Amino acid sequence: MDTPNPVDSTQFLQQQLEAVIKLLERQELENSLVHKSTSSHHDLEEALVEKQHQVRLQERLSDLHSADIAFILESLPLDQRQVVWNAIKADHDGQVLLEVSDAVRETLISGMGDEELAIFASNLDTDEIADLAADIPKRAMLKILRSLNSQERSHLKTILSYEDDQVGALMDFGMIAIRDDLNLEAVIVYIRKLGKLPGHTDKLFVVDQHNVVKGVLPLQRLLTHSPAQQVAEAMVTDFVQFQIDEDTDVAARAFERYDLISAPVVDEQGQLQGRLCVDSIMDFIRESTDEDMLIQAGVGENEDLFSSVWKSAKNRWGWLLINVATAFASTRIIDVFQDTILQLVALASLMPIVAAMGGNTGNQTSMLIIRSLALGQINAVNVRRLIKKELSLALLNGLFIGIIIGLLSWVLYYNLALSIVIGSAMLINLMVAVIVGLIIPLGRNKLGKDPAVGTSIMLTAITDSMGFFIVLVLARLFLVH
Numbered sequence: 001m002d003t004p005n006p007v008d009s010t011q012f013l014q015q016q017l018e019a020v021i022k023l024l025e026r027q028e029l030e031n032s033l034v035h036k037s038t039s040s041h042h043d044l045e046e047a048l049v050e051k052q053h054q055v056r057l058q059e060r061l062s063d064l065h066s067a068d069i070a071f072i073l074e075s076l077p078l079d080q081r082q083v084v085w086n087a088i089k090a091d092h093d094g095q096v097l098l099e100v101s102d103a104v105r106e107t108l109i110s111g112m113g114d115e116e117l118a119i120f121a122s123n124l125d126t127d128e129i130a131d132l133a134a135d136i137p138k139r140a141m142l143k144i145l146r147s148l149n150s151q152e153r154s155h156l157k158t159i160l161s162y163e164d165d166q167v168g169a170l171m172d173f174g175m176i177a178i179r180d181d182l183n184l185e186a187v188i189v190y191i192r193k194l195g196k197l198p199g200h201t202d203k204l205f206v207v208d209q210h211n212v213v214k215g216v217l218p219l220q221r222l223l224t225h226s227p228a229q230q231v232a233e234a235m236v237t238d239f240v241q242f243q244i245d246e247d248t249d250v251a252a253r254a255f256e257r258y259d260l261i262s263a264p265v266v267d268e269q270g271q272l273q274g275r276l277c278v279d280s281i282m283d284f285i286r287e288s289t290d291e292d293m294l295i296q297a298g299v300g301e302n303e304d305l306f307s308s309v310w311k312s313a314k315n316r317w318g319w320l321l322i323n324v325a326t327a328f329a330s331t332r333i334i335d336v337f338q339d340t341i342l343q344l345v346a347l348a349s350l351m352p353i354v355a356a357m358g359g360n361t362g363n364q365t366s367m368l369i370i371r372s373l374a375l376g377q378i379n380a381v382n383v384r385r386l387i388k389k390e391l392s393l394a395l396l397n398g399l400f401i402g403i404i405i406g407l408l409s410w411v412l413y414y415n416l417a418l419s420i421v422i423g424s425a426m427l428i429n430l431m432v433a434v435i436v437g438l439i440i441p442l443g444r445n446k447l448g449k450d451p452a453v454g455t456s457i458m459l460t461a462i463t464d465s466m467g468f469f470i471v472l473v474l475a476r477l478f479l480v481h
Contacts, residue, residue, distance in 0.1 A: 012068075013068060013071050013072075016060075016061075016064065016068065016072060017071070017072050017075050019060060020057070020060060020061070020072055020076070020084065021076075021080070023053075023056055023057060023060060024076075024080050024083060024084070027053045027056075027083070030049055030053075031049065034046050034049050053083075053087065054086075054087040057083075057084055057087040057088060058087060058088055061084075061088050066092065066095035066096045066098070066099050067099045069088070069092070069096050069099070070096055070099035070100040070104075072084070073085060073096070073100055073104060073108070074100055074101060074104050074305065075305070076306070077306045078107060078304075078306050078307075078308075081104070081107065081108075081306070082107075082111060085108055085111075086111075089108075089112075089120075094120040094121055094123060094124045094128065094132065095123075095124075095128075097109070097120065097132060098124075098128055098131055098132065101304070102135070103304035103307065104304055105132070105135050106135055106304075107304060107307075109132075109135050109136065109137075113140075114137065114139045114140040114143055115143065117136055117137075117140040117143075117144070118140060118143040118144050118147055121136075121144045121147070122144075122147055125172060125173075125174070126148070126152050126155040126156045126159065126172075126173065127155075127159055127170075127171065127172035127173065127280075129144060129156055130156055130159040130160055130169070133156075133160060155173050158273070158274075159171065162244070162245065164248075165247060165248050165249070166244070166245050166246065166247065166248060167242045167243065167244055167245070167246045167247075167248055167251050167265055167276055168244040168245060168265070168273070168274075169248070170248060170251075170276060170280040170281070170284060171244070171265045171273065171274035171275060171276050171280075172274060172275060172277060172280070173274050173275075174198030174199065174200075174201070174275065174277075175198065175201075175204075175205050175262070175264070175272070175274065175275040176191070176194075176197070176198065176201065176204045176205070177204070177205045177206075177207050177211070177272055178190070178204050178205070178206055178207070178217065178231060179206070179207065179208070179209075179231070180206050180207075180208065180214055180215070180230070180231045180232040180235065181230070181231070181232065182230070182231050183227065183228055183229060183230055183231070184222055184225055184226070184227050184228070184229050184230075184231065184234060185227035185228065187204065187217070187222060187231065188222065188227065199277070199279075200261055200262050200277040200278060200279060201219070201262065202218065202219055202261040202262055203216040203217060203218045203219060203261075203262060204216065204217040204219070204222070205217075205264045205272055205275070206231055206232075206235045207272050210271065211271045211272050212266075212269065212270045212271055212272075213241060213264050213266055213270060213271075213272050214235070214237070215232075215235035215236055215237045215239060216235060216236050216239045216264070217231060217234060217235045217236070218236065221234050221235075221236075222234070239263075239264075240254055240258055240260060240263050241263055241264045241265070241266055242254070242263060242264070242265050242266070242276055243265075243266065243267070243268070244265050244266065244267050244273050244274075248281075248284055249288075249374065249376070250376065251263075251276060251281065252281050252284060252285055253375060253376055255276075255278060255281045260278065261277070261278050262275050262276065262277045262278065263275065263276050264276075292370075292450075292452045319454070319457055322454075322457060322461075323457065323461070326457075326460075326461030326464070326465070327461075329461070329465055330461075330464050330465045330468055333465055333468045333469050333472070334468060334472075336472075337472035337473075337475075337476065339480075340472055340475050340476045340479075340480050341472070343479075343480050344418070344475060344479055344480065346409075346412075346413050346415070346418060347471060347472070347475055350405075350409060350418075350422050350471065351467065351468050351471045351472070352467075353405065353422075353426075354405075354422065354425050354426050354429050354467040354468075354470070354471050355429070355463060355464045355466075355467030355468060356467075357401060357405075357426060357429070357430065357467075358429040358430060358432065358433040358463035358464070358466065358467045359433065359459065359460045359463045359464060359467075361394065361397065361430045361433040361434060361437070361463075362433035362434065362436055362437035362459045362460075362462075362463050363437070363456060363459060363460070364437070365390055365394075365433070365434045365437030365438060366437040366438075366440060366441050366455050366456065366459055369386075369437065369438060369441045369442060369451070370441050370451050370452050370455065372386075373441060373442075373445050373451050378442075383442070387438055390434055390437075390438060391431070391434060391435070393434070394430050394431050394433070394434035394435075395427075395431065397430055398426060398427035398428070398429075398430035398431055399427060401426055401427075401430065402422075402423035402424065402426040402427040402430075403423060405422055405423055405426050406419040406420060406422055406423030406426075407419070409422045409423070417478060417479055418475075418479060420478075421471070421474045421475055421478055421479060422471065424474060425467070425470045425471040425474050428470050429463065429466055429467045429470050432462075432463065432466050432470075433459070433463045433466075436459055436462050436463065437459055440455050440458055440459060441455050
């Protein structure tokens, strides 16, 4: 018997999305027919049709993972999204809210009551409630807090007391801690009594009587070593742990470097406070990457794909206005040298080439620096050598590209002096571009700011202006008499 070809996840999601959209279109058609009905039971018919709609959507989405439902909701316009959410939210816990983007979550929560949100949160762990806390209204949050026991409230307050970029904000409390004076058989019996392991449990945390972490016991060792062996003998003492106020970027790099699944989180005294898991780190990396991409593109914050035109416009105006200002600055430079351009019209076609090459070169440098800063590869010891290397590379590239542009200019205009000026301008602008591409991200990082914010836009503006300025100054000095 032939085995059916497996459908990849992307194709599967697209199929589910298309099926939901067809259902919604069919519902719209049925609703329009019911509205036109002149039956005396119009209200009853309307209620029955609405119920049928909900049942169809629930059946379609009932077997999907929360992340798949989140993808469908994010891909629907606001009105259709609300229809789907109203139909399925009663059958799903808060996991769907955790999976959707911040912008989409805001639209879903805005249509929910305080009591409804409290019921949703009752099915979540404290670390998951903390993820939603920023989007939940205060009154609903108070209801949620009152529904928690004292330990859960304490855990929630602990997580919320840390900044989003600190390890404490991402930790959970699903760890299993054991004493080092037990034998492995006792540990196995204890785990069996628990009934199940918390998700992402690949190791147990070994603590002393003061709750100070002394080591970790990987499950592999627990299962392969003799049951009579002591935990102190089987545990690993060379392990990775994180301070509760440590930078999450550092933790993310450690998870990648050491292929971690979970790791203990401790305070200044080394006492166990919680654990950090790979799923939280993956979410952090994805959100950080998305945020950096939006910032580099000049979008102020995470934007709902189907948010209102007015809201999207306000989100993008900031950097667009900065672009307008920098563009006008470039035109002012051209105005100052109008007489030079009028005497040598060829400059008008060659200036954009010099400016564009400067922008490309500067972006290459800045992207390399931003990536290296994110990976923690740049420090006080090697930054001078990095700057020296980049400047040397800029000189080499400037000479190489300058000669090529100079030759092409000579072929086009048969003007040796013009070719030399354009080639020299290219060399100088590429040097300027690299210097700017180094200064902006390194400077922002030195000031404790995100090196990615606005770097591309500022760099392009500077290299464009400087490209025009350098070409026109050299032309006035050596070509115009």
